[in-house]
Amino acid sequence: MQLKTSLRQNWLANIRGDLLAGLVVALALIPEAIAFSIIAGVDPKIGLYASFCIAVVIAFAGGRPGMISAATGAMALVMVTLVKDHGLQYLLAATLLTGVLQIVAGWLRLGVLMRFVSRSVVTGFVNALAILIFMAQLPELIGAPWVVYAMVAAGLGIIYLFPLLTKAVPSPLVCIVVLTGVAMALGLDIRTVGDMGQLPDSLPVFLLPDVPLNLQTLQIIFPYALTLAVVGLLESMMTASIVDDLTDTPSNKNRECVGQGVANIASGLLGGMAGCAMIGQSVINVKSGGRGRLSALAAGVFLLIMVVFLGQWVKQIPMAALVAVMVMVSIGTFSWESLKNLGKHPPSSSVVMVATVLVVVATHDLAKGVFVGVLLSGIFFAHKVGRVLRVDSESTGEGQGRAYTVVGQVFFASADNFIASFDFKEVIQNVHIDVSRAHFWDITAVNALDKVVMKFRREGTAVEVIGMSEASATLIDKFAVHDKPDAVERMMGH
Incomplete structure (x- = not known):
């Protein structure tokens, strides 16, 4: 029929x-x-x-x-x-x-x-x-x-x-x-x-x-x-x-x-x-x-x-x-x-x-x-999406900590903006980075997260990344180095 x-x-x-x-x-x-x-x-x-x-x-x-x-x-x-x-x-x-x-x-x-x-x-x-x-x-x-x-x-x-x-x-x-x-x-x-x-x-x-x-x-x-x-x-x-x-x-x-x-x-x-x-x-x-x-x-x-x-x-x-x-x-x-x-x-x-x-x-x-x-x-699209990224922050623990909230897409076009959104020189004890409203797309994004975590640790600040989506976590677990032994030395070239 x-x-x-x-x-x-x-x-x-x-x-x-x-x-x-x-x-x-x-x-x-x-x-x-x-x-x-x-x-x-x-x-x-x-x-x-x-x-x-x-x-x-x-x-x-x-x-x-x-x-x-x-x-x-x-x-x-x-x-x-x-x-x-x-x-x-x-x-x-x-x-x-x-x-x-x-x-x-x-x-x-x-x-x-x-x-x-x-x-x-x-x-x-x-x-x-x-x-x-x-x-x-x-x-x-x-x-x-x-x-x-x-x-x-x-x-x-x-x-x-x-x-x-x-x-x-x-x-x-x-x-x-x-x-x-x-x-x-x-x-x-x-x-x-x-x-x-x-x-x-x-x-x-x-x-x-x-x-x-x-x-x-x-x-x-x-x-x-x-x-x-x-x-x-x-x-x-x-x-x-x-x-x-x-x-x-x-x-x-x-x-x-x-x-x-x-x-x-x-x-x-x-x-x-x-x-x-x-x-x-x-x-x-x-x-x-x-x-x-x-x-x-x-x-x-x-x-x-x-x-x-x-x-x-x-x-x-x-x-x-x-x-x-x-x-x-x-x-x-x-x-x-x-x-x-x-x-x-x-x-x-x-x-x-x-x-x-x-x-x-x-x-x-x-x-x-x-x-x-x-x-x-592709170039124009990447540029547009890269500009959508936003990182908000607020002080916690009576000034002893800071909570960052990442919103948007982290990939090769937005990685530099992502890194520049954190204050590494602030004297605090701990940092919480909430990525539940963000997505990490590529190796450049993984490398950017590595750099952020490493820089905070080098300043003596404890870092915790929370809210990672399953797709982002798979990429991070496979390619990130910030949670590996001797990561700081490798990252900083020592």
């Missing part, structure tokens, strides 16, 4: 919307797959086969219905050196290993690591991608004849105004069909999909990479495969989170990791390059009405049918029409609200978002941008 419900919900609940959205996505995938193949330094059919294969496999194996995966620019940038130095066969071998590593990541449940990526990083990632998508269209516009600008403007007009008439047909599809018809009818001399590269005229065939199976091959492909696996999962997890927000539905991140791996293994065996989820295409899919797994399957199948059997027609599609669609994606992907929030949100959040955007746009490397964003988020 549950299987039947899941089947209906994921495959049959939105048949018309999924099929039409899949057609739009397939049309938009063609020039991108060709362009990414050119970036990677391989034949256009390598990217097209990869996009068909990954889109179809991920429809069944992925953890996020409605998300589109195919050959991507982020992955293509990683492959350039491998292809240049060792050739296509080593790229196919690296693609297979990438898939294996991604499946292992899914089995290890590394999808949960997405919870460590803050909302500011995700927003920065999305904004950077929107900028990169727009920048990728500039070569088609710079130095182009005026008719290209007129076609792009007309395409954007159709995309944004046609839904006012009816939403039965996705406006990006109408844009592509109308502009192609106009270009063919008027015989316009402008760039078309056919000018991007030779389209394949046959179905992909199963093959194993022609590389020697030895340690040297592994040494060559492993660094690239590991980078591809990380970049692919990072972009896929980010895209899944964005589609989750767009559709207000959850997704299985660990299943998505495994699904991406299975799709890349299938791609490598059919002569395709490694790929991952595509934010731009996923946004096109969702905005065009795609919601279920059928949309990804339809995108892959339509893509193959169009490039192999309808290649003569697909070649006629003007690039201006696809530029208009991608500009729409860029505008729709960018979080315009984040610009308004720059002044409203805490400065640390804004810095993280802007830094993520700048690094991604500057390096064209999504992984580096996210790494910088996560690193800055």
Whole structure:
């Protein structure tokens, strides 16, 4: 019963919307797959086969219905050196290993690591991608004849105004069909999909990479495969989170990791390059009405049918029409609200978002941008939590003792403040340190407590630490030295 419900919900609940959205996505995938193949330094059919294969496999194996995966620019940038130095066969071998590593990541449940990526990083990632998508269209516009600008403007007009008439047909599809018809009818001399590269005229065939199976091959492909696996999962997890927000539905991140791996293994065996989820295409899919797994399957199948059997027609599609669609994606992907929030949100959040955007746009490397964003988020978080620590004190025993109460988190960022909160020069007989409302997190915190106890003992003051939580006590018992023999001598270096 549950299987039947899941089947209906994921495959049959939105048949018309999924099929039409899949057609739009397939049309938009063609020039991108060709362009990414050119970036990677391989034949256009390598990217097209990869996009068909990954889109179809991920429809069944992925953890996020409605998300589109195919050959991507982020992955293509990683492959350039491998292809240049060792050739296509080593790229196919690296693609297979990438898939294996991604499946292992899914089995290890590394999808949960997405919870460590803050909302500011995700927003920065999305904004950077929107900028990169727009920048990728500039070569088609710079130095182009005026008719290209007129076609792009007309395409954007159709995309944004046609839904006012009816939403039965996705406006990006109408844009592509109308502009192609106009270009063919008027015989316009402008760039078309056919000018991007030779389209394949046959179905992909199963093959194993022609590389020697030895340690040297592994040494060559492993660094690239590991980078591809990380970049692919990072972009896929980010895209899944964005589609989750767009559709207000959850997704299985660990299943998505495994699904991406299975799709890349299938791609490598059919002569395709490694790929991952595509934010731009996923946004096109969702905005065009795609919601279920059928949309990804339809995108892959339509893509193959169009490039192999309808290649003569697909070649006629003007690039201006696809530029208009991608500009729409860029505008729709960018979080315009984040610009308004720059002044409203805490400065640390804004810095993280802007830094993520700048690094991604500057390096064209999504992984580096996210790494910088996560690193800055961690630093700002540690700084904030470190400042929350408070140590109160009051005199006891008619001035002969003092009771300290520690409230907050003691770790590497707050350890110095913790030590500075105690008065070691006060002439008293005993000190009580109540840590029942504190937590000691790391070795730095343990070392800080050691220093406090040692300094008091060196001044001849008896120290008692009370209220230690079970988790803190486990760490203290294992690593602290203040309760060990000859602790004072060791601590003071005597």
